[in-house]
Amino acid sequence: xxxxxxxxxxxxxxxxxxxxxxxxxxxxxxxxxxxxxxxxxxxxxxxxxxxxxxxxxxxxxxxxxxxxxxxxxxxxxxxxxxxxxxxxxxxxxxxxxxxxxxxxxxxxxxxxxxxxxxxxxxxxxxxxxxxxxxxxxxxxxxxxxxxxxxxxxxxxxxxxxxxxxxxxxxxxxxxxxxxxxxxxxxxxxxxxxxxxxxxxxxxxxxxxxxxxxxxxxxxxxxxxxxxxxxxxxxxxxxxxxxxxxxxxxxxxxxx
Amino acid sequence: xxxxxxxxxxxxxxxxxxxxxxxxxxxxxxxxxxxxxxxxxxxxxxxxxxxxxxxxxxxxxxxxxxxxxxxxxxxxxxxxxxxxxxxxxxxxxxxxxxxxxxxxxxxxxxxxxxxxxxxxxxxxxxxxxxxxxxxxxxxxxxxxxxxxxxxxxxxxxxxxxxxxxxxxxxxxxxxxxxxxxxxxxxxxxxxxxxxxxxxxxxxxxxxxxxxxxxxxxxxxxxxxxxxxxxxxxxxxxxxxxxxxxxxxxxxxxxxxxxxxxxxxxxxxxxxxxxxxxxxxxxxxxxxxxxxxxxxxxxxxxxxxxxxxxxxxxxxxxxxxxxxxxxxxxxxxxxxxxxxxxxxxxxxxxxxxxxxxxxxxxxxxxxxxxxxxxxxxxxxxxxxxxxxxxxxxxxxxxxxxxxxxxxxxxxxxxxxxxxxxxxxxxxxxxxxxxxxx
Numbered sequence: 001x002x003x004x005x006x007x008x009x010x011x012x013x014x015x016x017x018x019x020x021x022x023x024x025x026x027x028x029x030x031x032x033x034x035x036x037x038x039x040x041x042x043x044x045x046x047x048x049x050x051x052x053x054x055x056x057x058x059x060x061x062x063x064x065x066x067x068x069x070x071x072x073x074x075x076x077x078x079x080x081x082x083x084x085x086x087x088x089x090x091x092x093x094x095x096x097x098x099x100x101x102x103x104x105x106x107x108x109x110x111x112x113x114x115x116x117x118x119x120x121x122x123x124x125x126x127x128x129x130x131x132x133x134x135x136x137x138x139x140x141x142x143x144x145x146x147x148x149x150x151x152x153x154x155x156x157x158x159x160x161x162x163x164x165x166x167x168x169x170x171x172x173x174x175x176x177x178x179x180x181x182x183x184x185x186x187x188x189x190x191x192x193x194x195x196x197x198x199x200x201x202x203x204x205x206x207x208x209x210x211x212x213x214x215x216x217x218x219x220x221x222x223x224x225x226x227x228x229x230x231x232x233x234x235x236x237x238x239x240x241x242x243x244x245x246x247x248x249x250x251x252x253x254x255x
Numbered sequence: 256x257x258x259x260x261x262x263x264x265x266x267x268x269x270x271x272x273x274x275x276x277x278x279x280x281x282x283x284x285x286x287x288x289x290x291x292x293x294x295x296x297x298x299x300x301x302x303x304x305x306x307x308x309x310x311x312x313x314x315x316x317x318x319x320x321x322x323x324x325x326x327x328x329x330x331x332x333x334x335x336x337x338x339x340x341x342x343x344x345x346x347x348x349x350x351x352x353x354x355x356x357x358x359x360x361x362x363x364x365x366x367x368x369x370x371x372x373x374x375x376x377x378x379x380x381x382x383x384x385x386x387x388x389x390x391x392x393x394x395x396x397x398x399x400x401x402x403x404x405x406x407x408x409x410x411x412x413x414x415x416x417x418x419x420x421x422x423x424x425x426x427x428x429x430x431x432x433x434x435x436x437x438x439x440x441x442x443x444x445x446x447x448x449x450x451x452x453x454x455x456x457x458x459x460x461x462x463x464x465x466x467x468x469x470x471x472x473x474x475x476x477x478x479x480x481x482x483x484x485x486x487x488x489x490x491x492x493x494x495x496x497x498x499x500x501x502x503x504x505x506x507x508x509x510x511x512x513x514x515x516x517x518x519x520x521x522x523x524x525x526x527x528x529x530x531x532x533x534x535x536x537x538x539x540x541x542x543x544x545x546x547x548x549x550x551x552x553x554x555x556x557x558x559x560x561x562x563x564x565x566x567x568x569x570x571x572x573x574x575x576x577x578x579x580x581x582x583x584x585x586x587x588x589x590x591x592x593x594x595x596x597x598x599x600x601x602x603x604x605x606x607x608x609x610x611x612x613x614x615x616x617x618x619x620x621x622x623x624x625x626x627x628x629x630x631x632x633x634x635x636x637x638x639x640x641x642x643x644x645x646x647x648x649x650x651x652x653x654x655x656x657x658x659x660x661x662x663x664x665x666x667x668x669x670x671x672x673x674x675x676x677x678x679x680x681x682x683x684x685x686x687x688x689x690x691x
Contacts, residue, residue, distance in 0.1 A: 142548065144558070155429060155431075158430040225545075
């Protein structure tokens with residue numbers, strides 16, 4: 001099931017109309033696959049952990065499609081599709097049997113935590129993609145040679161809008177997700193260990209996120225400076241993700 | 256005719272060179288007068304637009320060079336521009352004027368503004384008496400040719416002017432122009448046109464600043480906009496998303512630090528500067544500020560170069576029209592030229608004199624050599640005395656716009672036959688020598 005999706009999302013890199021329909025189809029398959037997993041395990045929370053990369057890829061596609069419906073542009077796909085591909089690929093090959101160990105966790109809060117955080121990730125990622133496109137378009141306009149692939153980029157302000165809105169949309173999700181996460185942690189372990197690498201990095205990422213929102217609202221930062229911040233946030237997000245494998249709280253694999 | 260034309264345009268010279276030769280509207284009448292008073296020049300006019308500066312003259316007899324005028328007027332050595340200058344003489348100069356007026360030499364082939372600009376230049380030169388006789392003929396003809404090209408070919412249709420290119424670029428930056436505000440710095444025709452295009456595409460409000468406040472008010476009224484005193488320009492400019500600058504200022508009005516200030520006041524929302532002034536109003540350094548995009552007249556040209564190809568075919572037809580008109584004009588000028596008229600007048604009277612002598616020869620009987628010479632001198636004297644006034648009238652008429660009427664009159668009075676162009680070529684052949 002997931003392999004079909006991989007092939008389909010890969011096809012979208014061509015950025016044609018056919019590819020767009022293919023990715024619709026891919027999303028449907030993806031959704032079905034995710035639902036199947038939920039039904040199989042009978043638990044929303046554990047299923048979403050099992051297929052975390054896959055879920056994230058799905059959410060990124062959802063955000064991308066939202067942006068497409070509003071702005072009628074597929075160019076963010078240049079950045080989005082390779083990542084979605086990578087995520088689904090990892091999800092489908094590296095499926096270790098994960099066993100959820102802590103039984104005391106309140107399942108509802110955990111599911112909320114995961115969904116929120118992942119939506120935040122997806123929005124953040126789109127915002128990052130938009131800021132890269134912004135830089136490309138800005139450079140094209142400055143050099144006064146609007147030709148080739150740059151001619152097909154959407155207008156600068158449209159790119160800026162996509163970046164801004166996904167930033168503003170993602171931030172509350174990310175914040176709520178972190179709050180939900182700490183509720184889960186507290187109920188599971190009694191207190192939050194702030195020196196856990198995963199939590200530390202997540203808080204760092206959230207701080208950068210906050211800084212981006214703040215500079216955007218107050219100084220109207222965009223372009224080069226905003227892209228730099230977005231890259232920092234992006235790197236922090238990836239590191240926080242990788243930290244899953246080193247964190248005591250997020251280590252789901254029974255040792 | 257002794258037409259000479261030298262100039263620079265957007266193809267041969269970058270804006271840095273054009274702005275050094277550009278002559279502002281206010282200084283143009285005086286410059287035309289100086290040109291026509293230059294020792295080697297009989298008549299002259301100057302076309303100075305943002306894309307071209309051209310000096311056109313009907314030179315006096317004897318070789319002269321318009322470079323001398325450029326040297327005297329600008330106090331520069333024209334040889335430093337030599338690589339950018341183009342020069343045309345006689346028919347080639349005629350062809351060039353026809354092409355310019357017909358908008359075949361324009362940055363955007365077929366754009367309609369150039370004809371108006373040439374007409375204005377002509378009116379200015381004529382008002383100060385710099386254009387009188389043959390140049391007058393030439394320009395009048397050029398306007399007729401331009402009209403022919405416009406009506407008989409599709410060169411002028413769907414014309415992409417600078418203004419519409421500016422709109423396209425603005426859309427590339429702002430997406431939609433809805434609600435965007437436009438600031439006109441300098442109340443010129445070009446900026447008016449650009450503003451009109453932007454408004455038609457959704458731009459909401461217009462500000463106008465001009466050195467002459469009255470003109471700013473008048474322009475602002477046209478667009479329901481707001482006139483702003485020039486001294487407050489730098490305090491108010493950050494309100495605008497799009498700035499169109501077209502002043503006649505000799506130096507930059509907007510420098511990099513201005514741009515940085517605007518942006519911080521605008522919280523980094525992007526700004527688009529369209530600089531259609533020559534000399535330029537906006538420091539190119541400003542393009543390096545994040546969020547500011549500066550396009551000068553040459554950049555706009557690049558942006559439109561793709562549109563030019565579309566009209567290439569029609570332009571070829573237009574070139575054919577121009578070529579035909581050049582030879583027609585050539586023929587016409589030759590008949591109007593006083594020299595052939597004077598020659599044929601002399602030939603005509605000489606024929607009469609010879610015929611009359613032959614007629615009375617028999618009745619005079621045998622004449623001594625002295626008597627023969629006396630008869631010759633007598634008849635020649637009478638003919639020369641009679642011819643003196645008409646010839647000097649013709650010569651002086653050649654120097655002003657009367658020449659057409661006077662030449663026609665003399666030809667009719669003496670029943671002088673017009674030679675066809677082919678006969679004239681035959682006459683000219685021995686002089687020009689073997690060419691093949």
